[in-house]
Amino acid sequence: MTPESTLRADIVEVGRRMYARGYTASNDGNISVRLGSDRLVMTPKSVCKGFMTPDMMCITDLDGKKLQGDRDPSSEMLMHLEVYRQRPDVQAVVHAHPPTATGFAVAGIPLDRAVLAEVIATLGSIPIAEYATPSTRELPDAVRKYIKAHDGMLLANHGALTVGADLYAAYYKMETIEHFAKISLVARLLGGENLISRDEVLRLQELRGTYGIKAPAPICADPSTFLGAGGSTEGGAGDLTDPATCQVVQAPAGGGARLVPNAVQRAVEAARHNAEGEIRLTYRELSALIEDAIRSLR
Numbered sequence: 673m674t675p676e677s678t679l680r681a682d683i684v685e686v687g688r689r690m691y692a693r694g695y696t697a698s699n700d701g702n703i704s705v706r707l708g709s710d711r712l713v714m715t716p717k718s719v720c721k722g723f724m725t726p727d728m729m730c731i732t733d734l735d736g737k738k739l740q741g742d743r744d745p746s747s748e749m750l751m752h753l754e755v756y757r758q759r760p761d762v763q764a765v766v767h768a769h770p771p772t773a774t775g776f777a778v779a780g781i782p783l784d785r786a787v788l789a790e791v792i793a794t795l796g797s798i799p800i801a802e803y804a805t806p807s808t809r810e811l812p813d814a815v816r817k818y819i820k821a822h823d824g825m826l827l828a829n830h831g832a833l834t835v836g837a838d839l840y841a842a843y844y845k846m847e848t849i850e851h852f853a854k855i856s857l858v859a860r861l862l863g864g865e866n867l868i869s870r871d872e873v874l875r876l877q878e879l880r881g882t883y884g885i886k887a888p889a890p891i892c893a894d895p896s897t898f899l900g901a902g903g904s905t906e907g908g909a910g911d912l913t914d915p916a917t918c919q920v921v922q923a924p925a926g927g928g929a930r931l932v933p934n935a936v937q938r939a940v941e942a943a944r945h946n947a948e949g950e951i952r953l954t955y956r957e958l959s960a961l962i963e964d965a966i967r968s969l970r
């Protein structure tokens with residue numbers, strides 16, 4: 673068991689990094705870590721995560737009863753307790769409001785496209801948990817839907833949540849989500865992402881084992897490949913093949929494809945150059961356009 677003093681110091685360090693990187697403003701965000709099998713070390717309510725000291729932390733049991741500490745535990749304690757309840761394998765929980773990822777959460781756009789190999793392998797798809805009033809019972813209820821299958825998610829109109837086998841693993845996933853959100857935003861400003869193909873996504877799913885990645889979420893869009901492919905369900909995490917609780921990566925079958933905005937842009941450009949001035953779309957571009965329109969309606 674990691675000594676309590678080390679866990680307290682690690683929380684201080686991760687809080688300092690989150691604040692320094694702008695993932696939290698003012699007193700936002702919260703962090704917790706398992707202490708042995710039946711207790712948690714948790715950040716206290718109403719402190720800036722950039723200026724914490726080890727003695728500020730609260731010790732609670734797994735029902736949230738404060739066992740030690742001068743301050744009250746985080747206002748989002750219920751969300752943390754729910755994660756530990758649902759995921760016996762998880763040792764640490766990090767919640768922050770990184771601005772670009774939170775922008776996606778506010779716009780209602782999940783980070784679910786097959787774009788970067790390391791994101792696919794470590795996190796798979798990053799869904800959005802439904803909006804819930806912060807600090808109320810609603811938030812753990814919203815998080816419960818996806819947490820069995822996902823190590824990271826966006827919280828609608830709020831922020832992001834990550835979990836891991838230790839505190840730094842959970843924190844690095846927060847970094848990965850924000851980094852991925854920034855790259856996705858830039859790619860969309862530049863005309864849209866080129867997606868990695870479904871075959872390649874499957875290959876990455878197989879490589880998870882080689883890299884020692886124990887992410888629970890299946891990442892492939894083909895449900896028949898869910899079982900037995902990197903889907904570690906230690907602790908009985910439930911049915912990860914249920915599409916209602918597991919969001920898979922959007923990857924095109926066959927070769928990689930550029931998403932709609934660029935297909936349309938290309939067609940418009942082509943129209944400018946042809947004598948009739950008409951917009952021509954290939955069957956594939958048209959299909960992608962329709963699929964994207966349907967998705968945006970959901």
Ligand SMILES: [Zn+2]
Nearest residue numbers: 701806830831
């Ligand atoms: Zn928050």
